[in-house]
Every structure is written in structure tokens, then in C-alpha cells.
Amino acid sequence: MALLLAACSAPADIRDSRFIMGTLVEFTVAGADEAASTVAITAAANEMQRIENAFTIYGNQNNSVKRFNRSQVGASVQLPEEISTLLATALTIKRESNGAFDPALGRLNRLWGFSLPEAPTSPPSSRAIEQAMPPATCIEKRNSGWARLHETCMLDFGAIAKGYAIDRGIEILRNHGIANAIINAGGDIRLIGSHGDQPWRIGIRHPRNRGEVIQSLELQGDVAVVTSGDYERFYIFKDKRYHHILDPKSGWPANTAQSVTVIAKSAMQADAWSTALFISEGHPDISRNLNIRLLIVNNRGEITKNTL
Ligand code: AMP
Numbered sequence: 001m002a003l004l005l006a007a008c009s010a011p012a013d014i015r016d017s018r019f020i021m022g023t024l025v026e027f028t029v030a031g032a033d034e035a036a037s038t039v040a041i042t043a044a045a046n047e048m049q050r051i052e053n054a055f056t057i058y059g060n061q062n063n064s065v066k067r068f069n070r071s072q073v074g075a076s077v078q079l080p081e082e083i084s085t086l087l088a089t090a091l092t093i094k095r096e097s098n099g100a101f102d103p104a105l106g107r108l109n110r111l112w113g114f115s116l117p118e119a120p121t122s123p124p125s126s127r128a129i130e131q132a133m134p135p136a137t138c139i140e141k142r143n144s145g146w147a148r149l150h151e152t153c154m155l156d157f158g159a160i161a162k163g164y165a166i167d168r169g170i171e172i173l174r175n176h177g178i179a180n181a182i183i184n185a186g187g188d189i190r191l192i193g194s195h196g197d198q199p200w201r202i203g204i205r206h207p208r209n210r211g212e213v214i215q216s217l218e219l220q221g222d223v224a225v226v227t228s229g230d231y232e233r234f235y236i237f238k239d240k241r242y243h244h245i246l247d248p249k250s251g252w253p254a255n256t257a258q259s260v261t262v263i264a265k266s267a268m269q270a271d272a273w274s275t276a277l278f279i280s281e282g283h284p285d286i287s288r289n290l291n292i293r294l295l296i297v298n299n300r301g302e303i304t305k306n307t308l
């Protein structure tokens with residue numbers, strides 16, 4: 001009887017969700033007191049919202065990233081430590097990915113407009129794209145701060161900030177004593193601990209069949225799973241799909257993959273690398289030395305690599 005009661009009174013999952021970073025962010029906490037979980041989730045959500053406000057280049061609110069993007073070419077600008085650190089990480093990943101990941105595509109991303117409140121329905125002209133393309137060396141670190149080296153160089157953390165925000169959200173949950181939780185930001189996930197005596201179960205979206213899962217995973221401990229896909233923000237124009245992940249070499253949407261999923265230690269790394277490898281389709285020279293697991297669906301819908 002006592003055992004039965006104990007089983008029945010095991011706390012249920014505590015769930016909550018918020019709309020942050022243009023997506024529904026779902027928080028699930030297992031095995032914890034409801035009141036404490038609610039406080040922890042609220043704190044985590046507030047931190048993630050703070051990060052969105054600090055990094056976004058859209059909306060009316062002012063922030064340091066937007067000020068940097070408007071700064072005089074060649075002038076040194078001090079950035080807050082948090083932004084400076086993420087920028088340094090992003091530039092390292094740019095180098096390691098042979099330029100596939102580029103945090104200075106703000107101008108080009110804005111031209112394509114996938115993150116604008118009203119996304120366009122047809123591509124910009126080749127001429128406009130050429131004019132918005134930044135040079136290979138765009139952002140310079142100096143003792144006195146950061147400088148942009150050309151009018152087209154504008155920061156956009158859209159491919160890494162969500163992962164960073166998820167990591168910070170998990171850190172806040174942990175600081176509140178939560179040991180078992182998932183933060184799921186529109187399919188980009190970090191999880192800690194387990195779901196009772198089971199691992200957490202998550203599904204990777206099929207890039208073409210809406211509502212379908214291409215692979216489900218059972219994971220526990222501390223792990224991040226992030227997917228970049230051409231189905232997230234896109235339109236079809238004259239039978240061709242145009243989407244939000246741009247190849248910095250051409251200025252056009254990358255066309256070698258439908259989706260790339262990365263499992264890594266941090267959501268920030270998984271976020272940046274899923275974007276980078278989407279562009280270079282898991283280029284073996286790049287992915288070999290990384291401590292990550294991968295699922296790649298190529299542009300014909302075939303799974304070409306799966307180490308999940
Ligand atoms: P994700 O959904 O994480 O793959 O990130 C895509 C977002 O990152 C886009 O909406 C852009 O804001 C930005 N972005 C697009 N192409 C790139 C790129 N090649 N490198 C870095 N960021 C990019």
C-alpha cells in the first residue's frame with residue numbers, strides 16, 4: 001500500500017511555454033516540486049527573453065548589436081562582454097567552417113527578409129544580393145573594441161543566439177535546483193537528467209512530411225539537439241524553394257540539404273554547427289574533428305549521414 005501510494009504521489013511533469021525568439025519555447029521539469037519548478041521556469045524564460053532583446057537586430061528596441069551595425073566603418077566600438085564573447089565564438093566557428101557560418105550576414109539576411117514581420121514572397125534581384133554581400137574579412141577585434149570593415153558588415157546572431165539562450169535557460173533552471181528538465185525552442189532542445197526512471201524521448205522532425213518524425217531519440221544526462229532546416233522559414237516561388245539559411249559564398253539559400261541535426265554538449269555549439277553543416281552538407285573535413293553527432297538529409301530527401 002505504501003509503495004503504491006508513493007508511486008501515485010510521484011510528482012507529475014511541470015510544463016509551461018512562452019513565445020520567445022519568434023518561436024514557442026516549451027519548458028518541462030520532471031521530479032520536482034510544482035511551486036519551485038514554476039519559479040525556476042519563469043526565471044529561465046525571463047533570461048531567454050533578455051537574451052533575445054540583447055541580440056536581436058529586428059523590432060524597435062535598441063541594443064548594442066544594432067548600434068554596432070550602425071557604427072561608422074573602421075571605428076572601434078565597445079560591446080558588452082556577453083556579446084563580445086558570443087561574437088568571438090561565432091568568428092571561431094566561421095573560421096572552422098571555412099566561412100559557411102558567418103555572423104556578419106545581417107545586411108544580406110535583412111535583404112532576404114525571412115525574419116521580418118512580413119516576409120517577402122519572391123527573391124531579391126541578383127544585383128541587390130551582390131550589393132549586400134560582405135567581404136570575407138568583415139569584423140575586426142582590436143584592443144579598444146570591435147570594428148566593422150565595410151558598409152555591408154552587419155552582425156546577425158540568428159544562427160547561434162537561440163542555442164545560447166537555451167543554454168542560459170538550462171543554467172538558470174539548475175541554479176534553482178532543477179536536475180531533470182527539457183527546454184524545447186521550436187525543435188531546438190537541451191535536456192538534463194532523466195524523465196523519472198526513463199530517458200527523455202524526443203523526435204526529430206521530418207523535413208518534408210509535416211507532423212511526422214524522421215527519427216526519435218532517447219537521451220539523458222546533459223545534451224543538446226538542434227536542427228537547421230529549409231522548412232522553417234521559406235516560400236516557394238516559381239516552383240523553387242527559398243529559405244532562410246544563406247550560403248555566404250553565393251548570397252543565395254544553401255541548396256545541398258533539407259535538414260541537418262546536430263547533437264553536442266551545448267545548444268550554442270549545436271545551433272551554430274547545424275547551420276554551418278547545413279550549408280556545407282556535413283563536409284567530412286569539417287565534421288570529422290568535431291565532437292558532435294549528426295543527421296543529414298540531403299536535397300533529395302535521402303539520409304546521407306546518421307551518427308545520432
Ligand atoms: P538557423 O535556423 O539556426 O539555421 O539559423 C538561421 C538564421 O541565421 C537565419 O534566419 C539568419 O538570421 C542567420 N543566417 C542565415 N545564413 C547564415 C549563415 N550562413 N551563417 C550564420 N547565420 C546565418
Ligand code: MG
Pocket residue numbers: 158159160228270271272273274275
Ligand atoms: Mg543555427
